[in-house]
Amino acid sequence: MIKDSLSFRETECFSQLICDYLDQDPKLKGFYNRFPTLENFKDQIAAKSNFSLEIRETLSNDLQAQYREAGIELKETHPTSQNIKSLKEATTFTVTTGHQLNIFTGPLYFVYKIVDAINLATNLRKQYPQYNFVPIYWMATEDHDLEEINYINLYGGKLQWNTSQKGAVGRMNTAGLDLLIEELAEHLGPAQNSKDLIAIFRKAYLESDNLAAATRVLAHQLFAEQGLVIVDGDRKALKAFMKPVFQDDLLHHSNKERVVEASKDLNQLYFSQVFPREINLFYLKDAIRERIVKKDNQWLVLNTTISFTEDALLAELDANPERFSPNVVLRPLYQECILPNLAYIGGGGEIAYWLQLKTMFAAQKVEFPCLVLRNSVLWIEPKWQNRIADTDLKIKDFFKPLHKLKAHYLADGMPVDPSLDEFETKIQSIFDELEQIAQLTEKSMLGAVNAQRQKQLNGLANLKKKLVRAEKRKHKVDMEKIERIYYALFPNASLQERHDNLSAIYPIEGVNFITTLLKELDPLSFSFRILRG
Template sequence: MNVVPEPLPGGSALARDYINNYEKVGHLYGGDFRNVESREKRAEWLDNNEGFRADRAQVTDYLRTYNQKHNSHDAVVASLRLLAQPGTLVITGGQQSGLFTGPLLVVYKAMTTILAAKEAGERLGRPVVPLFWIAGEDHDWDEVNHTYVLNRTQEISRIKIEKSAEVRASVSDLKIEAESWLQSVEQLDGLLQESEFKPQIMEFVRESSLNASNMTDAFAKLMGSLFGKFGLILLDSADPSLRRLEQPMFSSLILQNDELEAAYLSAASDITASGYELQADVTPGNANLFYIHEGARILLHKKDDLFTDRKGVVSFSREELLDILNNHPERFSNNVLTRPLMQDYVLPVLATVLGQGELSYWAIPRQAFETIGGQMPLIIPRMSFTLVEGTLHKHMDKYQLTFEDVHQGLHDKRQQWLAAQDELELGRRFEETKATFLAMYEPLIEQLGSIQSGLLKLGNNNKDKIIDQISFLEGKAQDAMEKQNEAALRQWERIEQSLMPLGKLQERVYNIMYYMNRYGTAWLDELMTIPADYSGTHRMIYM
């Protein structure tokens, strides 16, 4: 594999400045992982504030139980053994659970987490373990219920899985019937081309999916199959066993909710005053907590000293909410602004791996960390790649295309190339024919109008029909040209579909199973040897 940097525009202005001009936005964050001094300061703060967090032994016991069920690799056992020791730090990354792991960016986030933990441990001279925080408490089913692969004919195919209930519940709580799993697995099997690696790939896809009752369990088993050997610990944020450990922090989020609201609003004001747009809603009265009512995950707001939802389905005083928390912590759930606080309470987080969208909204909780006596962890930009298979690279060279060309869209360049194949110069000649015809015919029409006024209208209608017929023939000639160059145009289409499917970066669309099927599980091992880069620069991997 050949890895080449390919700087790309995109992302929010705040994310771009974090990546390229940290000094400008440093006041909105807690520190930059790329700065060695920041790492040392953060590590020292974590050492001095061990009592701020959940009990390390209890957290490790929970993680040991969860990973034994879904991710029982020896390297994970070793990571957990280290985590149980005082002084061990954690690099986290996280994502919603997705079908067959979801898009490639999930894989790249796990890669970044593992490599960053290894490097941090070496630089700091102390144990640092990687952990993937599965956002199983999120309820956006439509975001995680599908994935895309290139099929046997190199076309984009969508695989979607159905759930059994319509309730707006956390993804981890949505039951998926065995028949739905079977249908999606068989669809993947039918779409992937035959290869020497396919039996092995489909075996662990089936094992993870057909033995799972929900999306998160299947996701955890697949992630364990891919990354367990690198010591990546997994955590499901919706796990009821975890909720009991999180109870003290939920209590703080309820008791200090007004102060936290003020902190979020103040940070939002700082962000907008610095010239940036907010990437998450910060609204007065929002409790930034979800409550699980009859299986549905509903957002709480504050009104008349009560915690309620927009529709008034539930309503609690602060004391009632705390009493429910004491007896049923599994009924509470974080949102995007309180999850960073909870993650920092549960784990000794040295740094967390974020995509560009997350980079932007993580600036909002900065003051909230301080409100509850914490400190914002360091942030690592997720590594970002586009995979270019060998044949595609040859086609790009053949047509003198750069990735920037593909990123901007190939329509105009494709039309220019097609026009250059027109040795008969049909486009020019058809235009000349139309111009010559009009130059001869329009004066005649005007003269006919002097004989009888009705002939002028009839002549113009006749002229338009003739021009339409010439244009019709021109279109047919264009179709014939495209047919003559059909094989080449398919190459253009494949370049675009592979590198910018649906007009998006490849990593935001395609699933890893297509590439595992083509290159085998050893390909992932090779991918893990790519030098770590936390600059936020997009990179091309030429296969």
């Protein structure tokens, strides 16, 4: 295994906000509690040590029920079973990542997130052996954005699950995915690794009643031995603990004020990722997940005929808390209320919106977690390694936009600097002298001198373009080779991890892909990892 890494700033693929956060820029300190270092987790553990034993008991029992309902039988000695039971203990804490229920795992970073959670829990156990640490994957089962999760990119095309179902995606049945799995099998071919992956998908999607259960089975199969615990928040027993928070949001809208206040401060420095509403809850029932809005003295469920008076709303919340579904602003608070959690692991966009939420957490008296930027990975297969070596370019060069990459390659190979800066400097110097002569003889000549200056500079610029075009023609084959490599590493000019699916790598690497990630990814290294198969 050949490996390398770049800082996130070096890649030029991440926002200024994220790069400054990783540099622990003082101007961001007010937006989080503790930066995630192994040493800082000591104080994070202490801050979370009074977590409710009642919630621990309910959480552990409900998680056991979730696995049973998904058809997963956990033996007493299974690492996941042991972790679930340990959640009842005051010395157990969690580290969490979350993701949508993308079919077939979706983009590769789904895998990287979970590996980071597993590895962070492992590292914390070594640092603080008196405690237990459980890696959590929080499934976004209540999301209703089907178009974000119903496809994968593969080999330059797209495989898409078309269904007319509405509402929370976790509750949707998996009808139609059988046909998509067969189509995927044809694409992947008869190799054993391909067969193994298809078998994983078949077990997950063809033996499960809904997408939430299927995604649980899928993630459990991939990480069965690492003790990963998978949480579905769409549960009455868990949401019962959120009644006071939900009631406050429904009646007083105070969360909006708190997030808006923090967002204004952050916006002065960068930009906002999320925008809170007066009410940050959806009404969730059967195939309905629609926003709740207040109009006069009524609470309306948009796009339905459902409405509540205040008394009826509070009665509904008390009897059926599972029917109230938090949006992107309240979901993090829900998560931290029901988990003894120390850290949240997410991508750049997630970390950015979490930074808007600290004020809301403080007002609700909920400890704010450490925010861990997940590892990013570029996985390079041997054939592309060899082709990169043939170009004399470095892998770092390929992080440039394609036109800059080509220009960089041409500049290195041309006999003269294609920018022609030296010649422009000489022209400017000559005309500076001519301008002085004109001032001494006839000032009216200055206009003619400067016109001639501009004419010569324009001519030089045109000559530069012709030289570059000639060099491109000369290196046409090299340009085509570089372009093929670039799009292999950055499909659609985007990061591989945001575009490609597990199905692009697993048929070649098999389970070695997962084991390599578990070995190589350090969640607190804050680096962009380049791994070569």
